[in-house]
Amino acid sequence: MSDCPPELLIIELFSGGSHSQLLSFLTSLTPRHLSLTLPDSKWHWRARCGALQLLPQLREHVTTPPHTLFMSAVGSLPEVLALCPALSQARKVLYFHENQLVYPKQKGQERDYQYGYGQILSALAADLVLFNSHYNMKSFLESVDPFLNKMPDFKPKGIAQEIKSKSRVLYFPLHFPPSSRTAWSPETLHVVWPHRWEHDKNPGDFFACLEELIGSGHEFRVSVLGKSYGEVPKEFGDFQTAHSDVIIQWGPLASRDEYLRHLQTADVVVSTAHHEFFGLAMLEGLWAGCLPLCPNRLSYPEIYPKECLYNTIAQLTKQLRQLCKHPVLAKQKWDRVIGSVDLEKFSAANLREHYCDALGLENI
Secondary structure, eight states, rough: SSSSSSSSEEEEEEEEEHHHHHHHHHHHHHHSSEEEEEESHHHHHHHHHHHTTTHHHEEEESSSOOEEEEEEEEHHHHHHHHGGGGGSSSEEEEEEEEEEGGOOOOOOOOOHHHHHHHHHHHHHHHHEEEESHHHHHHHHHHHHHHHHHHHHSSSSHHHHHHHHEEEEEEOOOOOOOOOOOOOOOOOSSSEESSSSGGGGGGGHHHHHHHHHHTTTTEEEEEEEEEOOOOSOHHHHHHHHHHOOEEEEEEOOOHHHHHHHHHTOOOSEEEOOOOSSSSOOOHHHHHTTEEEEESSSSSTHHHHHHHHHHHSHHHHHHHHHHHHHHHHHHHHHHHHHHHHHSSSSGHHHHHHHHHHHHHOOOOOO
């Protein structure tokens, strides 16, 4: 790092997907920025050891403190500060894409409490704590004290309130090119599922729903997008093997532009998630002209009207059954939904000033 430190130092220990999109937005806020990143693989190792893995970059680039340090809550902010003491003088902003205190356990596995504990310590070490939705902030803060009460003795008091006093919601900034979609009115419904291939996104319920539609003779096509980060739940392979005839796209597209173009060929975007704190892919689907169908939980009720929410998989199946019979209904419902969801409040252009304010930067 030169004698003139950057205004903004960004540390991202899991740089991929939405984390990379946010990083790109942040670097547009000031020309005086520096990004230190690790790739988006081996999440568990990044969460536990990312600060140490980043140490060579810290030693090479950080000798004087930046004005602001921005870090996502994947890894340990206290460990970064311990390894690079110069950063203790910076304004420290922690961003929660998700929180581990309410992460759903996989069946048959014990919860690893270290991840949630690490996020609590990081929030305590930060000067400002940002969350990408009200649900994310509320679920984290409400879980802090019950989590810490599991300690057998010397239980700390007032930690949730201390974190709450420096917390706020700042939505994820969306940037979309002008939509090129001009046609709907499909003969066959095209359903898209654009999520990580992991158990917390609950693919089992999604594929069970599709199996029921196939079993009852309803015609549709499906694109299963998203990315896997390790062991893939067996439901993916089972469905692909049994029903390749209904699949349009299986797996991620080669580029973001291709991904957005593909979304604009679909009619319905579906989530069955057990773990979602914002739902970038669902908003991308809405922008692309897809009717969003989401569980009535997590961050979804904060964003979508009741018409988009279901309470049970039976309700989701019923809605998809109707849309299979009358695909044109997807466009009719989308017209109503797009009028009630304010996409502008998530737009990067509208959020730019708010991020500059949170980071203590001049809005250039």
